[in-house]
Amino acid sequence: MLSTMQEIFILLENEKQVPLYRLNRWGKPARGALAKLKTLGWVEKISNNKETFYKITNKGENYLDDTLSVLKTKKDWDGKWRLVMFDIPESERSTRDKLRRNLNNLGMGILQASVWITPRDVKAKIDKISEKLKIKTGQIKYFEVSGSNHLTDQIVSKAWNIPEVDLELERFVKNAQWILKKMGRGNGDQYNAKKLIYEYALIIKKGPILPLNFVEKSELRKRAHEIYQELRHYAIS
Numbered sequence: 001m002l003s004t005m006q007e008i009f010i011l012l013e014n015e016k017q018v019p020l021y022r023l024n025r026w027g028k029p030a031r032g033a034l035a036k037l038k039t040l041g042w043v044e045k046i047s048n049n050k051e052t053f054y055k056i057t058n059k060g061e062n063y064l065d066d067t068l069s070v071l072k073t074k075k076d077w078d079g080k081w082r083l084v085m086f087d088i089p090e091s092e093r094s095t096r097d098k099l100r101r102n103l104n105n106l107g108m109g110i111l112q113a114s115v116w117i118t119p120r121d122v123k124a125k126i127d128k129i130s131e132k133l134k135i136k137t138g139q140i141k142y143f144e145v146s147g148s149n150h151l152t153d154q155i156v157s158k159a160w161n162i163p164e165v166d167l168e169l170e171r172f173v174k175n176a177q178w179i180l181k182k183m184g185r186g187n188g189d190q191y192n193a194k195k196l197i198y199e200y201a202l203i204i205k206k207g208p209i210l211p212l213n214f215v216e217k218s219e220l221r222k223r224a225h226e227i228y229q230e231l232r233h234y235a236i237s
Contacts, residue, residue, distance in 0.1 A: 001175075002199055005033035010198055012043055012056040013064055014191050020052040063105075066125075068197070070107045070204050071228065077119055077210065081147050081155065084108065084116045084126060086140040095133050099140070102129045107205040109159025117159050119147075119210055156208050165207040169224050172196075172203055176227045183234055193234035200228050 002010070004026050012018055023030050034054060037043040042060030046053045084103060088096040106125060108116040126142055129135075147155070156162065176196050183189045 002195060003033070004029040005036055006198065007195060008033050008054075009037060009042060009056075009060065009064075010195050011191060012037075012054060013061070014194055017046070017053050017055040020054065023054060064198070066105055067205070068201050070209050071197070071201050073209065078121075079147050080119070080121075080144045082118050082120065082122055083111070083143040083145065084122075084140065085143070086114050086135075088135070088139050095135065098133055099129065099135065102133075105205070107207075107209045109155075109208060111155070111159050117155060119208060156210075160207050162207065165203060166220060168203045168206070169220055172200055173220070173224050173227060176200075176231065180227070180230060189234045193231040197228060197231050197235055200224065200231075 008023060008026065008030065011023075023034065026033070034043065034045075037054075037060070038045060040059075040063075042057055042063060043054050044057050046055055086096070086099060088099065103116045106118065106122055107120070108118040108122070111117050123142055126140070130140055179192055179196065183192070
């Protein structure tokens with residue numbers, strides 16, 4: 001389930017600009033959620049003589065695009081694992097924490113304290129993150145290593161909490177199936193679909209984000225992906 005802040009964020013993304021009186025339907029939690037969204041730079045407050053609005057920013061749009069990018073899986077995998085290793089001193093703890101949040105948002109898993117891993121080619125994204133955070137040369141390294149079925153199983157079980165991801169996927173499938181039965185009447189379908197897709201992306205980020213030929217080996221992941229495809233129909237309509 002999404003938090004109040006996440007639901008409001010998706011509504012703002014869906015409608016781009018929303019008057020405050022409509023956001024107040026979430027009650028008191030809306031105030032704290034909007035304050036945090038503003039602090040993150042994902043929304044901005046616009047006021048005129050008559051009304052107050054909240055609007056999603058380019059930074060907010062970019063964050064959502066990055067989050068949803070984990071759903072753009074390829075059919076096949078080149079068999080390579082991508083490792084990010086970093087050594088950032090305690091004096092730059094803020095930079096280190098921001099880097100970890102960025103790596104987590106890419107869906108990378110943790111092999112050990114400062115070694116993160118993914119089967120996706122994220123070199124361009126890592127370069128962009130390093131530039132944005134002004135990480136010094138030598139403080140972060142990027143490697144590609146060839147994998148094997150045995151190595152893949154070991155990496156997946158070590159770097160990600162698969163039982164937890166499976167439990168969340170089971171809940172997602174059950175909830176989404178129930179909501180999909182009510183769709184097609186045009187009453188908030190697009191917003192509800194986008195909320196579910198965002199929730200699905202957040203769950204997928206907690207796993208290894210393997211290509212579809214791996215996803216299809218699991219009935220649970222296959223069904224979750226099929227539901228995602230159904231939701232896209234409503235999200236883009």
